[in-house]
Amino acid sequence: MVKTERMQADDADPTPSSAWLIGLAAWFVPGIGHVLVAKWGRALLMGGSVWLCFFSGRAMGGHLFDLSTEQGRFSLLQIPPVIGDVGSGLLYIVSWLLGWGFADDPQQAARVTYEAGTYFLIVAGLLNYLTMLDAFDIAVGRKP
Amino acid sequence: MMLYAGLASVVFGAMAKDTTRERVLYGVKVFAEFMVIGLILSWVLYFIP
Numbered sequence: 001m002v003k004t005e006r007m008q009a010d011d012a013d014p015t016p017s018s019a020w021l022i023g024l025a026a027w028f029v030p031g032i033g034h035v036l037v038a039k040w041g042r043a044l045l046m047g048g049s050v051w052l053c054f055f056s057g058r059a060m061g062g063h064l065f066d067l068s069t070e071q072g073r074f075s076l077l078q079i080p081p082v083i084g085d086v087g088s089g090l091l092y093i094v095s096w097l098l099g100w101g102f103a104d105d106p107q108q109a110a111r112v113t114y115e116a117g118t119y120f121l122i123v124a125g126l127l128n129y130l131t132m133l134d135a136f137d138i139a140v141g142r143k144p
Numbered sequence: 145m146m147l148y149a150g151l152a153s154v155v156f157g158a159m160a161k162d163t164t165r166e167r168v169l170y171g172v173k174v175f176a177e178f179m180v181i182g183l184i185l186s187w188v189l190y191f192i193p
Contacts, residue, residue: 041158042158042159045154045155045158046154046155046158046159049151049152049154049155050155052151053148053151056147116148119148120148123148123151123152127151127152127155130155130156130159131155131159133159134158134159144162
């Protein structure tokens with residue numbers, strides 16, 4: 001199917017609401033979107049990668065970002081890493097509710113793996129955005 | 145770096161291409177690219193004070 005035909009087909013068939021719900025579920029619990037569309041292998045590989053990446057980051061002592069305003073106008077610099085961290089969905093929300101990884105602890109920051117852990121946490125969220133989009137595309141029928 | 149490259153290449157490989165063989169090859173290619181570029185950048189940064 002050429003691109004114009006595909007665009008016309010997309011116009012004719014509106015996105016089903018179940019696809020949006022699957023996308024939302026995929027963001028909330030990494031891997032669950034693919035479980036809902038019965039793609040077990042992808043759920044294990046992609047969701048598992050996100051979970052492993054997140055817990056590796058936590059084990060390294062990585063820092064999670066929130067939109068606290070303690071640093072004045074420099075708080076704006078926290079927006080990009082927050083967008084990355086929030087991608088982890090439930091993992092981020094539970095950590096936020098329990099206060100895991102959000103404190104500015106000098107001992108934690110002194111760890112050799114602190115920086116790498118922080119990037120692992122951000123990458124976990126970004127990978128989950130990709131996982132979410134993949135589950136959404138499958139639910140819509142754009143991908144097999 | 146290997147763990148990061150492995151996790152990222154698994155996700156990239158799983159969501160790309162059409163057949164399983166193409167996905168595996170793409171994942172391996174992405175992993176190799178991460179490693180090679182990471183090592184080159186590491187050596188470049190090593191010589192920069």
